[in-house]
Amino acid sequence: MKVNFYKPKSSILKNYIEGYYFMVGDESSAPIQYLTFPNNFCILSATYHSDTVLEENRITVTPSTQKKVLADLVFRYNDPIEVFCESPINEITLYFKPLGLNHFVHDIEKIFSKRENLTDYNAFPDFKDTMKRILNHKNREEQIELLEDYWISKLQPRDLSLMEQILSDVEKDMKIEEIADKYDLSRQYINKLFIKNIGKPSSEYRRIHRFRNTLISQRESKNLTDLSYGNLFFDQSHFIKDFKELTHIKPSAFFKNVDTTKENIWLFI
Numbered sequence: 001m002k003v004n005f006y007k008p009k010s011s012i013l014k015n016y017i018e019g020y021y022f023m024v025g026d027e028s029s030a031p032i033q034y035l036t037f038p039n040n041f042c043i044l045s046a047t048y049h050s051d052t053v054l055e056e057n058r059i060t061v062t063p064s065t066q067k068k069v070l071a072d073l074v075f076r077y078n079d080p081i082e083v084f085c086e087s088p089i090n091e092i093t094l095y096f097k098p099l100g101l102n103h104f105v106h107d108i109e110k111i112f113s114k115r116e117n118l119t120d121y122n123a124f125p126d127f128k129d130t131m132k133r134i135l136n137h138k139n140r141e142e143q144i145e146l147l148e149d150y151w152i153s154k155l156q157p158r159d160l161s162l163m164e165q166i167l168s169d170v171e172k173d174m175k176i177e178e179i180a181d182k183y184d185l186s187r188q189y190i191n192k193l194f195i196k197n198i199g200k201p202s203s204e205y206r207r208i209h210r211f212r213n214t215l216i217s218q219r220e221s222k223n224l225t226d227l228s229y230g231n232l233f234f235d236q237s238h239f240i241k242d243f244k245e246l247t248h249i250k251p252s253a254f255f256k257n258v259d260t261t262k263e264n265i266w267l268f269i
Helices: 108-114 127-135 140-153 161-171 176-183 187-197 202-217 224-230 236-247 251-257
Strands: 002-006 017-024 032-036 042-048 050-055 058-063 069-074 081-085 090-096 266-268
Touching (some): 017 140, 042 127, 090 127, 108 187, 202 236
Parallel strands (some): 058 081
């Protein structure tokens, strides 16, 4: 099973999409099983000739007798998700930045209000037909061109400047009270903005952002103490507590078994 991760070639899409990968299996491919960990991206996956079952903390992909495209949208999870692919799979998965998908999909606020990840998601009337054509294409460079051209054609930029500024403040670890004062807003209204535009409360976004930052910082940090203070945790015990809650693994064991230099932070099991 091959997984190739790509950054957008389009300078336009780089503003909205972190990257995407193609997963390709062949007749000799063995089942694949791994854990993926919480992040603040909106993850949109399209598979061909497969059935996908999305359960709490588990995604199961099995062969389908029908030649169809299924898509799922995952935007909120606080625990590791176990992914099990029973057989070779043909898949495209896109990682949209926290506010990225909002600039393409007109009903994203309605989706976020339900606070539930979606299976059999159809982003646009031509979405599944287009994904089927791309997934069946044999040339990777042409697949990339078709994929990026398609998303550029769906772009409808919105003015989310206030939300972008608030996200930046949260990522700098400003307290919600300080952010509320800065923009003359109430704490309640800021959390409503988060649910409306991100699909999760500000506290959850902050916690996951810190966690993801530790995965990047770990490449250069000498020990867990440096990693804790470098990512704005109160102390090492606070860092370990949050880390275990989001991964169900101690930091030492996690970093021993997961390659954090890769774009896909997966633990194969």
